[in-house]
Amino acid sequence: MKSLVGLWEKNKMEDKEKKQDSLYVKLIPYFEKYGILLLLVIMILVMHILQPDVFLSWRNVTNVFKQISWQSMLALGVFMVIVTAGIDLSVGSIMMLSLMILAIVAKAGAPWFIVVLVPLFAGFLCGLVNGLGITLLRMPHPFIMTLGTLYIFRGTGNLISGGTPISGFTDEVRYLGHGRIDLTWLGLEKSQYLPVSLVLIAVVYFVFWVFLNHSRTGKWIYAIGGNPSAARASGINVNKILIIVYSLCGFLSGIGALILAGRTDSGYPNAGLQSELDAIAACIIGGASFFGGRGTVLGVFAGVMIMGILRNGLNLMDVSSFWQQVLIGSIIVLAVYVDVLRRDFGTRK
Amino acid sequence: MTSTNKLLLEAKGITKYFGTITALENVNLKVHEGECLGVVGDNGAGKSTLMKVLSGLYKPSAGALFFEGKEHVLDSPKDSQNLGLEMVYQDLALAGNLPIGENIFLGREPTKNIGFLKFLDFKKIQEMTSAHLEKLKINVKSADQKVEELSGGQRQAVAIARSTAFNAKVVIMDEPTAALAIKEVGKVLDLINKLKSTGVGVIVISHRMDDIFTVCDRVMALFQGTNFAESQLDKTSRDEVIGWIMGKK
Numbered sequence: 001m002k003s004l005v006g007l008w009e010k011n012k013m014e015d016k017e018k019k020q021d022s023l024y025v026k027l028i029p030y031f032e033k034y035g036i037l038l039l040l041v042i043m044i045l046v047m048h049i050l051q052p053d054v055f056l057s058w059r060n061v062t063n064v065f066k067q068i069s070w071q072s073m074l075a076l077g078v079f080m081v082i083v084t085a086g087i088d089l090s091v092g093s094i095m096m097l098s099l100m101i102l103a104i105v106a107k108a109g110a111p112w113f114i115v116v117l118v119p120l121f122a123g124f125l126c127g128l129v130n131g132l133g134i135t136l137l138r139m140p141h142p143f144i145m146t147l148g149t150l151y152i153f154r155g156t157g158n159l160i161s162g163g164t165p166i167s168g169f170t171d172e173v174r175y176l177g178h179g180r181i182d183l184t185w186l187g188l189e190k191s192q193y194l195p196v197s198l199v200l201i202a203v204v205y206f207v208f209w210v211f212l213n214h215s216r217t218g219k220w221i222y223a224i225g226g227n228p229s230a231a232r233a234s235g236i237n238v239n240k241i242l243i244i245v246y247s248l249c250g251f252l253s254g255i256g257a258l259i260l261a262g263r264t265d266s267g268y269p270n271a272g273l274q275s276e277l278d279a280i281a282a283c284i285i286g287g288a289s290f291f292g293g294r295g296t297v298l299g300v301f302a303g304v305m306i307m308g309i310l311r312n313g314l315n316l317m318d319v320s321s322f323w324q325q326v327l328i329g330s331i332i333v334l335a336v337y338v339d340v341l342r343r344d345f346g347t348r349k
Numbered sequence: 350m351t352s353t354n355k356l357l358l359e360a361k362g363i364t365k366y367f368g369t370i371t372a373l374e375n376v377n378l379k380v381h382e383g384e385c386l387g388v389v390g391d392n393g394a395g396k397s398t399l400m401k402v403l404s405g406l407y408k409p410s411a412g413a414l415f416f417e418g419k420e421h422v423l424d425s426p427k428d429s430q431n432l433g434l435e436m437v438y439q440d441l442a443l444a445g446n447l448p449i450g451e452n453i454f455l456g457r458e459p460t461k462n463i464g465f466l467k468f469l470d471f472k473k474i475q476e477m478t479s480a481h482l483e484k485l486k487i488n489v490k491s492a493d494q495k496v497e498e499l500s501g502g503q504r505q506a507v508a509i510a511r512s513t514a515f516n517a518k519v520v521i522m523d524e525p526t527a528a529l530a531i532k533e534v535g536k537v538l539d540l541i542n543k544l545k546s547t548g549v550g551v552i553v554i555s556h557r558m559d560d561i562f563t564v565c566d567r568v569m570a571l572f573q574g575t576n577f578a579e580s581q582l583d584k585t586s587r588d589e590v591i592g593w594i595m596g597k598k
Contacts, residue, residue: 214468216458219447223455226444233442234456235427291444 008261035338036287036302042121042184043306054316058192069177069197070095072301073256073284074272074279076208077127077249078150079300082283083212083225084245085292086134086142091279092272093153098257100157102173103166103267119257126153127250131243142246150276158269167266176255177262186321197259200303205249209297221245225292258283261295282307282329285335306331354381356418356521357550358403358434361523363412365398372398373574377451379520380550385541387565387582388554389592394571396544396554403552404436405429416494417518435512437522443508445497449489450478453511481514485543498578509540519550526560538563558587 047055054060074091081088098119106115126149134143179196212218220241223231232238260271286303288295307328314324358380365373370584373395380386390396401407403414405423406560413420416432423429426436443452451458456473460467478492487506496504505525512520525541526534541564544551555561562582569579570593578593592598 119389210468216460216467216469219451219458219469220456223444223447223451226446227442230442230452230455233426233436233438235430236456293444 001124019322028207032257035300040302042303043309051316060194064308066195068304069201070256070259071278072201072304073252074275075282075300075304077252078279079283079288081249082247082288083221083295085225086267088249089146089276090149092275093150093252094123094250095257095272097153097157098122098254099261099267099271100161102261106169108167111172115173120251124247124251127247131246134240135242163269165266165268169261179322205301207288207295219347222293281332286331289339354383356381359415361413363402363409364412371574376576378468380552382550383548383553384547385565387561387568390571390592395574396571433518435517437508437512443496443504448493448495449507450474450492453478453514480572485510501529502536505537506540521552523554528566570594
């Protein structure tokens with residue numbers, strides 16, 4: 001009886017402790033959701049103060065969006081993969097191979113709508129190869145499969161193109177990467193146009209936000225990242241979902257190839273070299289967790305923006321690109337350390 | 350007390366070989382409506398194998414399963430779920446990053462159609478979750494709380510709620526209190542009693558005599574893959590059951 005009373009007292013004390021840290025605990029989800037946007041806003045303000053005339057000018061802002069346009073596609077694809085606690089190292093190579101196929105098909109004189117669809121299809125197939133390899137060949141970790149295809153896809157891209165650039169596409173093919181939406185009807189000047197690639201980013205990110213948050217498949221992607229055996233026990237076909245995720249990641253890399261074709265008017269062997277690392281970095285900065293199951297589409301977008309603004313701002317200030325590397329690296333480490341701290345606070349042990 | 354209730358699940362002569370190893374030999378098991386059967390046995394006695402046969406994960410080498418008097422061949426856990434037989438796994442099988450409601454309905458989420466697209470119906474998930482938790486008297490702050498923020502006992506309660514969200518008739522629980530703090534064990538055992546009172550047949554595998562003697566109506570012991578002993582709970586004692594586990598009658 002005495003021990004029961006003691007237990008009751010102890011419960012009461014624990015309840016008190018809970019009340020005290022509840023405000024703190026309540027803030028964490030908001031910080032988790034919007035903290036990264038806060039960082040983005042701070043960065044924009046700092047850059048604006050440092051470069052008041054240039055940074056927020058129409059020309060520079062559209063420039064940033066044009067620069068991040070294809071990276072944002074790779075990052076979104078890699079993000080979905082990271083949510084499943086996987087990794088895709090091959091997105092840069094998928095983009096390069098898709099770009100090379102696009103260039104060859106364009107040079108062969110195919111009509112523009114074929115040329116536009118080809119890289120999307122090629123990217124999707126590359127992703128499918130990754131997904132099938134990871135599930136059917138039972139690779140111990142997606143790292144290995146996609147490391148393999150990182151070499152395979154780039155090598156294939158060089159083989160089919162002979163390792164030389166192929167240039168010159170029609171305007172229709174270049175539209176998504178290079179097109180401009182005229183805003184003079186709003187009373188703006190001719191130079192104040194809207195890049196088509198910016199609209200594309202918005203549309204693609206919105207569609208994938210809906211997909212990940214409001215569809216069953218999207219929910220299952222998060223569930224697999226949270227606990228794959230729970231997903232399996234719930235009757236979810238985990239392998240099928242993984243194949244879908246890697247295929248979509250490839251598809252998004254294909255969109256990246258189409259944008260890049262528009263921007264550079266050329267298929268070239270070094271396209272997307274090391275861009276898989278940029279994509280992973282953007283996801284991590286944006287709050288996606290390597291342990292899987294965590295992260296938001298908005299966060300990834302913020303991550304891409306932060307990297308884009310950092311590069312752009314440092315370029316404007318004439319800072320050496322070596323410093324950019326150091327800074328981006330530091331931000332990654334800092335972002336993940338914040339993730340570690342958040343796990344300490346947010347999860348019961 | 351329960352032998353007069355309707356027979357829900359019966360396993361007859363279940364035998365399971367793994368290569369040359371005999372994991373189960375001619376094992377029989379019965380569960381009635383609103384009854385809790387405790388299954389005890391030492392490590393390697395065949396408890397887990399038997400449960401995996403019942404849930405459709407393993408196919409028995411010989412023997413048959415009857416559900417509400419009809420023979421069924423189970424090809425996968427989906428088949429047993431469709432019959433109303435649910436398993437609560439020892440490792441809880443919950444996704445910590447998802448809220449309670451989404452865990453309970455994981456894989457079977459209600460959706461609503463907008464045009465030709467199907468979207469998750471979050472409102473329905475929350476309403477159904479709250480109603481279900483209310484029915485089982487499970488206290489959590491809200492159905493939107495993430496599972497990783499819950500205590501071990503609350504998680505176990507969610508796992509049990511999950512198994513019963515789709516009109517389960519038989520629930521099999523593998524060591525339901527093994528990972529819990531002492532003060533939470535009672536809550537989970539209460540929940541098992543609650544399930545029984547709604548007419549669900551419960552099978553509890555446990556090493557803890559306290560659990561067995563708190564919630565079970567009948568206890569059976571497996572020893573080296575065979576039925577060793579079985580008794581109504583009020584006709585046996587802890588010492589006797591412990592003896593059975595070690596192979597002594």
